[in-house]
Amino acid sequence: MKPIYFNFILTMFLMAAFSVAFAQETRPIRFYDAEDASAIVGLHYRYGNQQGSSDSTGRVILSFQKGASLRLEHIRYGTWDLTNTEFNRLWEQGSAAWNPDWVELLPVSVIAISSPQEKDQQMSFSARDKIHHDAGALLNENPMIASIRKSGAFGFDPVMRGFKYDQINVVVDGLQSATAACPNRMDPPTSQIALGRMQKVELLKGPHALRYGIGLGGTLNFVSEAPDFSEESDLYGRFSSMWEQNGKVLRNEGKLGWKRKNADMGILGSWSKGSDYLDGDGTAVPASFMRGSVGFFGDFKTGESEILSLNLNRNFARNVDFPTLGMDLRKDDTWVGNAKFQKFFQRKHLKSITQSFYLSKVDHLMDNGMREIEPRMMDARTPAKTSNGGGRMEGEWHLAAGKLFAGVDGRREKAAGERERTFLMGPNEGKTMVDNAWQESVIQKWGVFGAYSLPINQGVLSVSGRLDMNQARALNPTEEFRQQVESISSLQANPGISLGWQSDLNEAWQMGLWMARVSRSGSLTERYIHYFPVGLDPYELLGNPQMKPETNNQLDVSLHHRSEHFSFSLSLFAAYLTDYITGVRTDLAPRLPQSPGVRQFVNVNEALKTGFEWTFEHRLGTNWSQVLMAAYTYGQDLSHQEPLPEISPLDVRYSLQGSHFGGKLTSLLRWRLVTAQKRVSERFAEPSSSGFHLLDMEGSYRLASSLTVRAAVHNLLNQSYYEHLNRPIGIQGIPLYAPGRNFRLMLSMDF
Numbered sequence: 001m002k003p004i005y006f007n008f009i010l011t012m013f014l015m016a017a018f019s020v021a022f023a024q025e026t027r028p029i030r031f032y033d034a035e036d037a038s039a040i041v042g043l044h045y046r047y048g049n050q051q052g053s054s055d056s057t058g059r060v061i062l063s064f065q066k067g068a069s070l071r072l073e074h075i076r077y078g079t080w081d082l083t084n085t086e087f088n089r090l091w092e093q094g095s096a097a098w099n100p101d102w103v104e105l106l107p108v109s110v111i112a113i114s115s116p117q118e119k120d121q122q123m124s125f126s127a128r129d130k131i132h133h134d135a136g137a138l139l140n141e142n143p144m145i146a147s148i149r150k151s152g153a154f155g156f157d158p159v160m161r162g163f164k165y166d167q168i169n170v171v172v173d174g175l176q177s178a179t180a181a182c183p184n185r186m187d188p189p190t191s192q193i194a195l196g197r198m199q200k201v202e203l204l205k206g207p208h209a210l211r212y213g214i215g216l217g218g219t220l221n222f223v224s225e226a227p228d229f230s231e232e233s234d235l236y237g238r239f240s241s242m243w244e245q246n247g248k249v250l251r252n253e254g255k256l257g258w259k260r261k262n263a264d265m266g267i268l269g270s271w272s273k274g275s276d277y278l279d280g281d282g283t284a285v286p287a288s289f290m291r292g293s294v295g296f297f298g299d300f301k302t303g304e305s306e307i308l309s310l311n312l313n314r315n316f317a318r319n320v321d322f323p324t325l326g327m328d329l330r331k332d333d334t335w336v337g338n339a340k341f342q343k344f345f346q347r348k349h350l351k352s353i354t355q356s357f358y359l360s361k362v363d364h365l366m367d368n369g370m371r372e373i374e375p376r377m378m379d380a381r382t383p384a385k386t387s388n389g390g391g392r393m394e395g396e397w398h399l400a401a402g403k404l405f406a407g408v409d410g411r412r413e414k415a416a417g418e419r420e421r422t423f424l425m426g427p428n429e430g431k432t433m434v435d436n437a438w439q440e441s442v443i444q445k446w447g448v449f450g451a452y453s454l455p456i457n458q459g460v461l462s463v464s465g466r467l468d469m470n471q472a473r474a475l476n477p478t479e480e481f482r483q484q485v486e487s488i489s490s491l492q493a494n495p496g497i498s499l500g501w502q503s504d505l506n507e508a509w510q511m512g513l514w515m516a517r518v519s520r521s522g523s524l525t526e527r528y529i530h531y532f533p534v535g536l537d538p539y540e541l542l543g544n545p546q547m548k549p550e551t552n553n554q555l556d557v558s559l560h561h562r563s564e565h566f567s568f569s570l571s572l573f574a575a576y577l578t579d580y581i582t583g584v585r586t587d588l589a590p591r592l593p594q595s596p597g598v599r600q601f602v603n604v605n606e607a608l609k610t611g612f613e614w615t616f617e618h619r620l621g622t623n624w625s626q627v628l629m630a631a632y633t634y635g636q637d638l639s640h641q642e643p644l645p646e647i648s649p650l651d652v653r654y655s656l657q658g659s660h661f662g663g664k665l666t667s668l669l670r671w672r673l674v675t676a677q678k679r680v681s682e683r684f685a686e687p688s689s690s691g692f693h694l695l696d697m698e699g700s701y702r703l704a705s706s707l708t709v710r711a712a713v714h715n716l717l718n719q720s721y722y723e724h725l726n727r728p729i730g731i732q733g734i735p736l737y738a739p740g741r742n743f744r745l746m747l748s749m750d751f
Contacts, residue, residue, distance in 0.1 A: 026063045026346055030095040031072070039226050040098060041200065042122065044073045049401050051455045058226070061351055061398070064091070074098075119512055119558040119571050121203040121615075125195060127748040128700075128710060131240045131253040133272040133291040135201070135222065136190035142203060143631035143651035144613045149726045150184065150324045152287035152736060153247070153274055154317065157188040159725060161205070161573065162609045162633040162647045163217020166523035167550075172198075172222045174212045174394075175356045176338050179386040179413045181364035183437050183525065183532045186322055186329045190220070192336060192360065194293045194313045196255055196268035199225040205613075206556045206573060207518035208498040210466035211394070211405055211451050214520045216552045217575070217609075227264040227299030227307065234259050237266070238750045246742035247277035247287055257297075265298035276321075279737035280720030286321035305344040312337040319370065324727035324736055326533075327366040327380060336360040351396045359389040364417075377425050382437060384417025390445075402454035409447050415524050416440040416476070419532070435591055440476035441528035441543075443521075445469065459503030462514075468494040470521040472545060474528050481530055481543075484588075484600075490527075490545050494519045502558070512558040519549040526581055526601045531591045535599065536645050536684045538731070540590045541583055542600040548579045550603070566618040573611060580607040582637075594731065606638035609647075623660060629653045637681070645681035648724055649674055649691070668698040677724045687733060692721035710746040715739065 031040040031054055039058030045051060048068030054060050062070075070087050072080040077098045082090065090096050121142065129138050136156030139145045147156035148164065160168050170189040171177050178192040204212075204219040212219050237256040243249070250273055257266030271292040276284045295313035302308050313336045320329040338358035345351055367381035394407030415438040422432045451464035473489035474481070482488060496519065502512035525534060528543040535541055554575040561568040583599035590598050611633035619625050630652045635644030652673040659666050672694045680686040698712040718741040726736040 026061060026348070026351075027091065027094065028059050028061050028344070029090060031058045031060070032095065032097055039199070040074060040077065041223075042074065043077070046071045049455070051401075051460070052403060052453070063348075063398070072098075119205050119514065119556050121205075122200050123203065124200045125198050127238060127240050127253075127708075127750075128746065130195040130198070131242050131251045131270065131746070131748075132195060133251065133270065133289075133293075134191050135193040135195055135198075136188060138195075139190065139201070139203075139220070143629050143653050144203065144205075146648040146651070146723065146725050148185075148646065149723060149736060150186065151289070151320060151322045151329075152277060152285050152739070153249075153289045154291065154320045154329070155186045155188055155191050155322075157185050158190055158220065159646065159648065160203075160218045160220070161575075161611060162635045162644065164646065165525070166520070167216040169209070169213045169215030169219040170222075171212050171219065172358075173224055173338070173340070173356070174221055175390065175392045175409065176336065176358040176360070177388055177411075178334065178336060178360040178362060179388040179415060179524070181332075181362040181384040181386040181415065181417065182329070182366055183382070183384070183417075183529055183534050184322075184325055185534070186320070186325070186366060187317075187332055187334075187362060187364060192315055192334050192362070193222055194268070194270070194295055194315065194336075196253060196270060196293070196295065197224050197297050197311070198222050205571060206498075206514060206554050206575075207496065207516045207552050208462075208464065208500065208514055208556070210449050210464045210496050210498060210518070211407075213409070213411075213445075213447070214466065214468055214494055214496060214518060216518060216520045216550060224297075224309075224311070227309070228259060229261055229264055229299075229301065230259045231261055236751065238748065240746060240748035242744060242746040244274070244742055244744050246739045247274045249274035262301040263298070265296075265300075267294070267296055269294040277739045277742075280715070280718045280740040281737075282740070283737065285737055285739075286323040289320040290318045291320075292316050302341075303343075305346075307340075307342045309340040309342075310338075321370070322366075323729045325366075327368045327382065328370045330365045330367050330369065330381075331363075332365075333363045334360065349397045349399060351398055353393070353395045355391070355393045357389075357391040360387065362386045375425060377423065379422045379424065380419065382417055382419040384415065384438065386413070386415045388413050399452075400454070402452055404450065404452045406450040407448075409449070411445045412442065413444075413524060414440070414442045415528075435532075436476065436478050436530050437532050438524070439474040439478065439481060439528050439530055439543075441472070441474045441524050443470065443472045443524055443527075445471075457503075459501060462498070462500035462502075464498045466496040466518075468496075470494055470549075472521070472524075472527055474545070477528075478530060484542065485544060486546050488545055490521075492521045492549055494521055494549050500556075508561055508563055510558075510560040512556075512560075514556040515554070516556075517551065517553050519551045521549045522547045522581055522601065529601075531598065533592070533595060535583055536681075536686055536727075538595055539583070539585070539597050539599045540592065540595050542586070542588065542598055544601045547581060547601060548603050550581045551578045552576075553578070564619075566616070568614070568616050570614045571612060573609075575609040577607040577609070578605065579603040580605075580637075580639075604637065604639040607644060608634075608636045608638055609644070610634050624656070624658045626656045627654070634679075640683060642683065643679040643681055645684045645686045646725055647677070647679065649677035649689070664702045666700050668696075670694075670696040670698070672696075674721075674723075687728065687735075689722065689724040689735075692719055694719060694721070706750045708748050710744075710748070712744040712746075714742045714744065716741065 043054040047070045048065035070082045202221040209219040239254040242251040253270040255268040273290045315334040317332040340356040390411035392409035397404040419435040447468040449466040453462045498516035500514035527545045531540045557572045559570045588598040613631040616628040632650045635647040655670045676691040695716040700710040722735040
């Protein structure tokens with residue numbers, strides 16, 4: 001392994017050595033919201049032959065061009081053509097504030113018009129969102145993303161355009177992630193993201209975001225808040241508390257920070273607890289949980305153009321009901337930490353170098369001790385631990401009129417855990433059997449990547465590529481597993497390439513076209529799980545280390561329109577997958593008596609996923625706005641000529657929001673329609689689901705400049721419904737119903 005690590009370090013040093021130091025008058029300029037000083041992200045600019053979008057800190061970098069004019073555009077802030085006097089003032093000050101032109105939506109869904117990611121979307125997080133204990137639940141505000149739910153209150157595992165689990169790349173700031181310790185993914189990566197310092201999440205559609213890793217179907221990139229340094233020392237913070245009537249849920253979240261000229265640091269924490277809720281028919285659904293998080297953050301200016309960022313979070317969960325599984329989550333203790341160092345340059349080509357490192361550790365225990373079982377045949381428990389760590393180095397260059405991001409990264413995932421079954425009755429009474437669930441499996445990845453965008457006339461050409469080396473092995477395999485597979489370890493190369501073109505058809509219309517071919521190797525579960533029921537049906541799954549990489553050939557088309565009072569966005573996609581990874585039945589005997597058999601992960605020849613998303617936003621006068629969104633995915637297993645399992649039906653959302661009394665009072669009406677899903681997989685005995693519609697109402701009032709009260713009622717009509725991707729309860733297949741009518745009251749304070 002030494003040569004690989006040596007090459008990794010050598011490559012990072014060579015990247016820094018490739019910088020070109022030709023002097024030119026270049027300056028970073030930051031744009032921020034005039035109301036709350038937050039960064040304006042996705043602000044599109046045109047300055048002479050330069051164009052692009054502001055980054056996560058609201059920053060753009062301009063090279064001075066005599067006589068050139070600057071135009072700024074943003075869907076929420078409008079259009080700004082700067083006069084020569086305004087531009088000269090902006091150039092000297094290095095920053096500017098901008099008042100919103102559109103009223104705020106809760107939550108905000110921003111589509112980046114004319115940006116290099118024209119097809120993608122962003123969801124900004126407000127205090128209303130950050131108080132939630134599971135980031136996966138917030139993602140469901142967008143109809144493009146559904147969740148596999150095994151609990152009514154915890155561990156919502158995102159499904160994006162029919163892609164799930166490791167087909168979706170979930171990262172924080174382009175790097176950090178966590179590995180689920182539970183084989184059944186009670187603790188998916190999104191459940192370990194502390195929302196207290198998250199500014200937004202980028203919904204990067206398709207396999208095109210190769211800067212951040214292999215996302216076969218898409219990437220969910222959670223972006224942290226940018227540091228806010230101050231010339232004078234200043235103490236700041238917030239506190240929010242929410243009560244939910246249905247389930248007696250109490251949530252609390254807070255942040256306390258201190259900033260000065262060279263530092264922005266503080267602590268944050270959250271705590272939530274709830275019990276069983278009632279569905280629309282008044283039936284109790286097991287949903288007890290306790291979730292908490294505490295963390296430290298710090299950003300420090302270590303030099304004139306240097307920033308060091310440190311983050312450390314401790315997450316914990318206790319006694320969480322998972323009625324659709326054979327066991328419940330008894331405890332989950334997680335440490336997540338990262339460090340990032342950024343160096344900025346005022347050079348002709350090289351603009352910045354960023355180095356990042358992270359580590360996450362999960363200690364998880366699930367058992368059946370909270371279940372009332374008559375007769376109780378056995379006690380079962382599974383303690384498991386995972387670790388996930390890695391590093392990344394990336395440089396940003398401005399070459400000609402284009403922008404290049406290039407770098408290297410690495411990641412190591414490890415999982416270990418055994419299921420213990422103690423028999424209380426029958427011929428094995430008093431005996432304990434141990435099943436090696438994870439076989440102490442390890443996956444190591446090393447990658448090199450590059451992404452270049454070049455403005456050409458009225459369009460932008462985007463080219464990105466990536467090559468990953470993926471090495472997998474089991475440190476403690478069972479003898480039986482050795483006999484079932486040809487080899488325990490494997491080393492695979494995963495190439496990826498994406499090509500995109502987007503163009504302004506005129507001042508109001510933009511069109512984009514992206515093509516990509518990307519491969520990914522199997523996950524820890526797909527390669528090394530050992531007789532554990534982790535799929536849609538109760539069949540036990542057996543890993544396969546020798547599977548070929550799964551390949552996605554995808555085409556994305558986008559069309560956008562924006563005028564003074566409304567905007568429209570349409571995204572179409574088609575994904576043709578080869579060597580698709582799925583489970584097939586075998587003649588092997590299962591470990592559990594209630595299991596109907598064993599499936600092993602294998603490659604099948606072909607699969608197809610296609611669909612669309614569209615959004616319509618309309619400003620109704622000065623104080624009202626409306627949004628209509630929809631998403632649909634069609635999935636087909638071409639090898640078996642049947643629908644792919646776990647594909648969500650058509651989902652339509654409509655919202656009407658008003659702003660009153662100078663913005664002190666906001667009102668929101670939301671309606672949701674979901675159609676029935678009859679296209680289900682017979683091979684996996686997937687049940688169909690009925691359609692439903694929901695009505696929600698929300699309102700908020702700013703009592704003072706720093707104090708806001710919010711009230712809401714969800715499922716106003718008290719509908720009895722369940723999501724199609726909810727796992728059923730027990731062998732009877734009882735649906736996991738969602739909460740009925742639910743009243744919420746929230747108080748938030750900023751200082």
